[in-house]
Amino acid sequence: MKLLYFAWVRQKIGKPEEQLDMPPSVTTVSTLVDFLRQRGRGYEEAFRNPALVRVAVNQQHTDFNAVLRPGDEVAFFPPVTGG
Amino acid sequence: MTEIRIQQADFEPGAEIAALEDSGGAAGAIATFIGMVRGDGGLISMTLDHYAGMCESEIAAHAMEARKRWPILALRIVHRTGKLAPGDRIVFVGVASAHRQAAFQAAEFLMDYLKTRAPFWKLEQRAGEETWVSARNEDDASIRRWQ
Numbered sequence: 001m002k003l004l005y006f007a008w009v010r011q012k013i014g015k016p017e018e019q020l021d022m023p024p025s026v027t028t029v030s031t032l033v034d035f036l037r038q039r040g041r042g043y044e045e046a047f048r049n050p051a052l053v054r055v056a057v058n059q060q061h062t063d064f065n066a067v068l069r070p071g072d073e074v075a076f077f078p079p080v081t082g083g
Numbered sequence: 084m085t086e087i088r089i090q091q092a093d094f095e096p097g098a099e100i101a102a103l104e105d106s107g108g109a110a111g112a113i114a115t116f117i118g119m120v121r122g123d124g125g126l127i128s129m130t131l132d133h134y135a136g137m138c139e140s141e142i143a144a145h146a147m148e149a150r151k152r153w154p155i156l157a158l159r160i161v162h163r164t165g166k167l168a169p170g171d172r173i174v175f176v177g178v179a180s181a182h183r184q185a186a187f188q189a190a191e192f193l194m195d196y197l198k199t200r201a202p203f204w205k206l207e208q209r210a211g212e213e214t215w216v217s218a219r220n221e222d223d224a225s226i227r228r229w230q
Contacts, residue, residue, distance in 0.1 A: 004134070006132055006133075006134055006202065006204060007132050007204035007206070007215050008215045010132075056134070056137060056202070059134070059136055059137035059140055059141075061141075061200065075134060075137070075202075077134070077202060077204065078204065078215065078218070079217075079218035080198075080199065080200065080201060080202050080203055080204060080218065081198075081203065081204050081205045081215075081216040081217070081218055082131065082133070082162065082174070082197055082198060082201050082202070082203025082204070082205070083118055083162075083173070083174055083194060083197040083198035083201070083203070
């Protein structure tokens with residue numbers, strides 16, 4: 001699964017993207033976040049308050065209930081501030 | 084015609100407007116919006132981060148939605164990324180239509196969606212500190228009038 005991080009989520013995690021093999025426990029965005037939070041302090045800080053984080057799966061806005069499939073591209077970021 | 088560009092380079096508003104004017108004589112109105120970097124609170128510079136690919140597809144989806152709602156002849160959106168200084172242009176939205184109401188409304192619709200859905204993030208640089216801009220509740224409120 002390809003993971004992408006933007007803005008302060010990227011800064012806290014310390015990398016813009018990574019490729020990860022997911023354990024069977026990861027079936028949704030929410031369970032992916034639980035898995036990522038175990039991976040280290042940066043991840044824990046990024047997801048400490050999940051309400052502050054938005055998610056896109058395959059470049060479509062969605063929410064933490066979204067079901068994930070192998071090969072999905074999942075991006076985490078703060079609420080957008082363009083324009 | 085719909086043109087959407089995400090670029091580091093500045094854009095030339097006159098050239099964008101000229102392209103909108105060139106819609107076969109059917110246009111009776113062109114509405115444009117230019118967003119700029121506001122130099123308040125000692126802002127030195129601003130860096131725009133973005134999700135390449137999703138920005139384009141998200142804006143294209145809203146452009147298509149605008150075309151369903153209003154009779155648009157031409158539509159151009161240019162959004163810059165990278166490091167910008169106070170006074171620099173950030174975004175251009177321009178809509179050509181037969182009548183002004185459609186042009187005004189579509190331009191406003193597109194800006195409201197850009198601000199709340201297109202994956203861009205602003206990092207502000209001030210003396211000795213960098214801060215990510217927080218999303219504004221007013222922007223979420225302004226999108227609701229289109230739903």
